[in-house]
Amino acid sequence: MTVTLTTAGPLPSVQDAENTYDVTVVGAGVVGAAIARELARHRLRTALIDAADDIGNGTSKANTAILHTGFDAVPGSLEARLVREGQELLAAYAGETGIPVERVGALLVAWDEEQLAALPGLRAKAGRNGYHASRIIGADELRRREPHLGPGALGALEVPDESVICPWTTPLAFATQAVRAGVHLHLNCRVRDVGSDAGDHLLTTTRGPLRTRYLVNAAGLYADEIDRLLGHDVFTVTPRRGQLVVFDKLARGLVSHILLPVPGPAGKGVLVAPTVFGNVLLGPTAEDLDDRTATGSTAGGLRLLREKGRRIVPALLDEEVTAVYAGLRAATGQEDYRIQEYPARRYVAVGGIRSTGLTASMAIARHVRGLLADTGLDAGEPGPLPPLTMPNLGEAFPRPYRSAELIAGDPAYGTLVCHCEQVTLGEIRDALRATIPPHSLDGLRRRTRARGGRCQGFYCGAAVRALFEEARP
Amino acid sequence: MSAREVDVLIVGAGPAGLAAGAELAGAGAGRVEILEREQEAGGVPRHCHHGGFGGRLDRTVYAWAAATGSAYAGSGTSGPAYARRSVAAALDAGAALRTGVSVTGWAGPRTVETTGPGGLERITARAVVLATGARERPRSARLIPGTRPAGVWTTGELQQAVHLYGQRIGTTAVVVGGEPVAHAAVATLRAAGVHVVAVVTDRTPLPVLPRSRHVPLLTGATVTGLTGRARLTGVELRHDDGRTTTLRCDTVVLTGDFVPDHELARRGGLRLDPGTRGPAYDAAFRTSRPGVLAAGNLLHAVERAGFAAQEGRAVAVSVLHHLAGTEDPSGEGRRLVVDAPLRWIAPNVTGPHGARPTGDRFVLRTARRLLRPTLVVSQNGRELHRERLLLPAVPGRPIALRADWLDRVDPDGASVRISAR
Ligand SMILES: Cc1cc2nc3c(=O)[nH]c(=O)nc-3n(C[C@H](O)[C@H](O)[C@H](O)COP(=O)(O)OP(=O)(O)OC[C@H]3O[C@@H](n4cnc5c(N)ncnc54)[C@H](O)[C@@H]3O)c2cc1C
Ligand SMILES: Cc1cc2nc3c(=O)[nH]c(=O)nc-3n(C[C@H](O)[C@H](O)[C@H](O)COP(=O)(O)OP(=O)(O)OC[C@H]3O[C@@H](n4cnc5c(N)ncnc54)[C@H](O)[C@@H]3O)c2cc1C
Numbered sequence: 001m002t003v004t005l006t007t008a009g010p011l012p013s014v015q016d017a018e019n020t021y022d023v024t025v026v027g028a029g030v031v032g033a034a035i036a037r038e039l040a041r042h043r044l045r046t047a048l049i050d051a052a053d054d055i056g057n058g059t060s061k062a063n064t065a066i067l068h069t070g071f072d073a074v075p076g077s078l079e080a081r082l083v084r085e086g087q088e089l090l091a092a093y094a095g096e097t098g099i100p101v102e103r104v105g106a107l108l109v110a111w112d113e114e115q116l117a118a119l120p121g122l123r124a125k126a127g128r129n130g131y132h133a134s135r136i137i138g139a140d141e142l143r144r145r146e147p148h149l150g151p152g153a154l155g156a157l158e159v160p161d162e163s164v165i166c167p168w169t170t171p172l173a174f175a176t177q178a179v180r181a182g183v184h185l186h187l188n189c190r191v192r193d194v195g196s197d198a199g200d201h202l203l204t205t206t207r208g209p210l211r212t213r214y215l216v217n218a219a220g221l222y223a224d225e226i227d228r229l230l231g232h233d234v235f236t237v238t239p240r241r242g243q244l245v246v247f248d249k250l251a252r253g254l255v256s257h258i259l260l261p262v263p264g265p266a267g268k269g270v271l272v273a274p275t276v277f278g279n280v281l282l283g284p285t286a287e288d289l290d291d292r293t294a295t296g297s298t299a300g301g302l303r304l305l306r307e308k309g310r311r312i313v314p315a316l317l318d319e320e321v322t323a324v325y326a327g328l329r330a331a332t333g334q335e336d337y338r339i340q341e342y343p344a345r346r347y348v349a350v351g352g353i354r355s356t357g358l359t360a361s362m363a364i365a366r367h368v369r370g371l372l373a374d375t376g377l378d379a380g381e382p383g384p385l386p387p388l389t390m391p392n393l394g395e396a397f398p399r400p401y402r403s404a405e406l407i408a409g410d411p412a413y414g415t416l417v418c419h420c421e422q423v424t425l426g427e428i429r430d431a432l433r434a435t436i437p438p439h440s441l442d443g444l445r446r447r448t449r450a451r452g453g454r455c456q457g458f459y460c461g462a463a464v465r466a467l468f469e470e471a472r473p
Numbered sequence: 474m475s476a477r478e479v480d481v482l483i484v485g486a487g488p489a490g491l492a493a494g495a496e497l498a499g500a501g502a503g504r505v506e507i508l509e510r511e512q513e514a515g516g517v518p519r520h521c522h523h524g525g526f527g528g529r530l531d532r533t534v535y536a537w538a539a540a541t542g543s544a545y546a547g548s549g550t551s552g553p554a555y556a557r558r559s560v561a562a563a564l565d566a567g568a569a570l571r572t573g574v575s576v577t578g579w580a581g582p583r584t585v586e587t588t589g590p591g592g593l594e595r596i597t598a599r600a601v602v603l604a605t606g607a608r609e610r611p612r613s614a615r616l617i618p619g620t621r622p623a624g625v626w627t628t629g630e631l632q633q634a635v636h637l638y639g640q641r642i643g644t645t646a647v648v649v650g651g652e653p654v655a656h657a658a659v660a661t662l663r664a665a666g667v668h669v670v671a672v673v674t675d676r677t678p679l680p681v682l683p684r685s686r687h688v689p690l691l692t693g694a695t696v697t698g699l700t701g702r703a704r705l706t707g708v709e710l711r712h713d714d715g716r717t718t719t720l721r722c723d724t725v726v727l728t729g730d731f732v733p734d735h736e737l738a739r740r741g742g743l744r745l746d747p748g749t750r751g752p753a754y755d756a757a758f759r760t761s762r763p764g765v766l767a768a769g770n771l772l773h774a775v776e777r778a779g780f781a782a783q784e785g786r787a788v789a790v791s792v793l794h795h796l797a798g799t800e801d802p803s804g805e806g807r808r809l810v811v812d813a814p815l816r817w818i819a820p821n822v823t824g825p826h827g828a829r830p831t832g833d834r835f836v837l838r839t840a841r842r843l844l845r846p847t848l849v850v851s852q853n854g855r856e857l858h859r860e861r862l863l864l865p866a867v868p869g870r871p872i873a874l875r876a877d878w879l880d881r882v883d884p885d886g887a888s889v890r891i892s893a894r
Contacts, residue, residue, distance in 0.1 A: 249736075320732065411591070415590050419510055
């Protein structure tokens with residue numbers, strides 16, 4: 001296995017035909033990484049490039065981390081189909097590779113008569129989306145199952161297959177497997193311009209030119225800009241910010257399911273959900289903005305979330321907050337994805353992957369591979385991918401600090417560095433030496449959970465930083 | 474997983490745990506084992522490279538020093554020296570000290586689970602002492618909005634970065650907080666060659682200004698946001714008069730706002746006091762679980778190290794009674810509850826017959842500055858005690874309440890209320 005991962009310097013020479021990529025995927029979010037992994041099955045020269053210093057550093061690192069069933073999608077839409085297929089594909093993949101998933105189930109809680117009356121309609125819609133396992137439960141059963149719910153809940157629609165998943169391990173698994181199968185990963189590589197030369201795409205990047213025969217645009221919030229560089233003007237991304245609050249692990253006992261609001265005119269609304277790390281999430285807000293970099297939180301947003309949270313699970317508000325973050329959904333003014341192939345240009349645009357892209361990623365990837373074939377790419381027969389096992393970050397699965405066997409083999413797995421999240425020296429060391437190592441402390445956190453707990457570094461911050469800096473070339 | 478039994482198990486080798494270990498081992502309590510998750514024992518003083526540890530401050534001097542913000546300067550030794558001395562005292566007395574071993578949970582009422590490089594263990598003790606300390610609330614818990622740039626610290630992380638690892642911090646800093654620990658942060662920043670722009674606190678100005686050490690103090694200012702993408706570029710403030718400003722800096726230290734590291738206590742099902750957020754405890758340091766005691770900043774975040782050590786010695790007496798079976802069985806004490814603006818009182822349960830808190834004083838905190846308030850203790854509407862304080866009560870600084878009214882508490886009555894007038 002030779003791995004090609006570059007973070008600086010010029011890209012492999014573009015002069016000779018030998019170094020021309022067959023396919024280049026712009027954007028290494030969960031969608032781009034999944035596409036690269038799909039292409040890695042084939043004997044193609046594939047490049048995955050991203051402007052950031054890490055994979056999954058855009059919207060993919062900051063979402064609600066729910067593996068959706070698609071029960072509430074717009075029936076008949078491309079999104080509805082890809083979410084449904086994607087959920088199955090990703091759940092299976094997670095099982096194979098060790099990405100933590102917990103099937104906790106969701107409850108859409110009705111807080112007034114109007115919402116209660118809307119539940120049968122939602123159930124029928126779920127049926128139209130091919131999801132038949134949902135059922136309506138009454139106030140008593142609801143309270144029995146969620147005893148910490150605030151007063152006034154009248155009933156709920158139960159969606160037993162809604163799950164929570166690790167949002168960080170998922171794109172990392174895709175990218176790792178792709179790179180191990182021969183895909184070139186170039187980071188710190190922003191596409192500035194797209195030209196053409198002798199039928200190839202000639203990309204101008206911050207790291208110099210790159211030549212590719214086929215181009216896949218998976219640039220998330222910037223997919224419209226890339227699209228315009230190719231002369232199209234079909235959609236415009238309007239970032240829709242979602243702010244979220246993460247509560248400490250001691251809050252985990254307060255919720256058993258994903259507690260969804262009944263969707264109203266103002267969108268999907270604020271939910272309370274467990275995370276695979278054993279925390280509880282409250283959010284997201286939905287704010288339409290112009291600024292595609294506005295990933296900050298605001299006083300107003302936090303106030304709103306706390307108000308909503310107090311209604312849903314009042315005791316939650318007494319718990320310590322371990323993180324506040326915001327992600328931007330790539331909304332395009334259309335209730336569906338914007339995936340479009342352009343055979344004449346050997347180009348596929350993968351835009352508008354709004355609020356379900358984590359779930360749908362693998363199905364989007366399969367779909368895009370098909371579209372590439374439609375644009376003339378002869379990929380040949382797919383081969384097997386090298387098997388992969390990801391380090392487990394999930395609380396519901398065995399973690400190294402609890403494993404006598406691992407510690408006996410290597411005492412580093414018994415040496416805790418991050419005490420709040422119980423992350424060991426062995427795990428940090430492994431992450432720093434991994435196929436795709438982190439390039440920042442945040443990247444290390446997304447791979448290990450180190451510094452992600454209630455103390456946010458009061459105890460371990462300096463020690464973790466020392467390990468990170470030591471490992472840097 | 475191996476299983477063992479000891480007589481006394483102490484969780485945490487800070488000033489409280491080490492003092493308890495020294496005292497118990499010296500008293501012949503059998504196998505006394507202290508577990509510490511860090512590679513080195515000593516607790517927070519390990520990284521406090523300033524003086525002020527273990528000095529012979531008497532109570533009035535301490536209160537005065539605290540009020541003027543100079544509590545952590547002057548007398549006593551430096552933190553690391555204090556930590557070394559505390560460790561040596563525990564070892565000399567015969568306590569077993571195991572570092573790099575974390576207590577990760579419970580497997581029984583007095584059985585804990587541990588992880589260390591040597592593997593997993595289950596340790597059962599006749600008595601368990603929790604001395605897990607306290608931490609500062611980080612940015613997220615303070616709900617400070619804005620971007621998430623690098624350059625945001627708590628004092629604890631900053632001190633370790635500078636004093637234990639020699640890491641680079643930045644060039645210009647703002648320190649947030651009105652507790653004495655803000656001064657420790659300023660000193661650490663200076664030692665690291667960082668220019669301190671200002672110390673910011675939302676408190677109203679004090680009549681006696683803290684020793685300035687040439688740092689502008691901005692009172693009545695609340696942090697409303699942080700700016701910067703990869704690296705911090707500024708701290709946004711709103712002043713009490715409604716003005717807003719942004720202080721340019723690449724480093725901000727969020728100091729004080731301590732919270733007990735109570736995870737283990739909660740996971741063990743111990744009752745917490747709603748005010749301190751630490752385990753509820755009586756003057757004999759007993760928690761709601763027989764045979765599980767607690768000491769130090771876990772009980773009240775925070776007092777100075779000498780106080781934690783004093784509690785460590787005092788908890789030893791109760792542990793010895795528990796081991797000998799001579800403990801006062803009337804464990805069901807009355808709860809002590811405070812009225813706003815008081816935030817908490819410690820201890821917060823009345824003790825066994827005759828037991829008085831450490832130093833014969835209760836410690837309290839207020840949420841608001843009170844000019845020489847009168848503290849009133851009552852039960853079932855009956856006044857038990859009234860006391861006028863000589864000094865203003867200031868948020869983040871200890872307030873002392875005499876304990877000689879304890880024998881007037883009706884053991885079958887309601888909770889005891891403490892209010893400030
Ligand atoms: C608040 C919130 C909650 C969500 N909750 C869920 C959920 O519960 N379940 C779910 O399935 N989905 C959820 N989503 C949606 C999901 O996160 C997104 O659909 C998904 O992350 C989109 O992935 P992406 O790869 O398309 O985009 P991104 O992750 O944004 O990746 C795009 C990448 O392109 C790179 N890039 C951009 N421009 C250039 C350029 N010019 N040159 C090179 N690289 C470039 C960027 O650096 C970035 O890494 C949520 C989203 C938000 C915001
Ligand atoms: C920045 C700063 C400056 C200060 N300056 C002064 C000063 O100048 N003078 C002064 O008198 N006081 C000062 N103090 C206060 C003083 O440090 C504390 O009062 C004292 O350390 C409290 O002792 P402790 O034993 O209760 O807790 P800590 O010192 O916090 O020790 C607790 C120990 O328990 C360990 N532990 C926690 N959980 C576990 C577990 N699950 N398993 C194993 N081990 C565990 C921790 O690692 C830690 O070592 C300062 C505090 C701070 C934060």
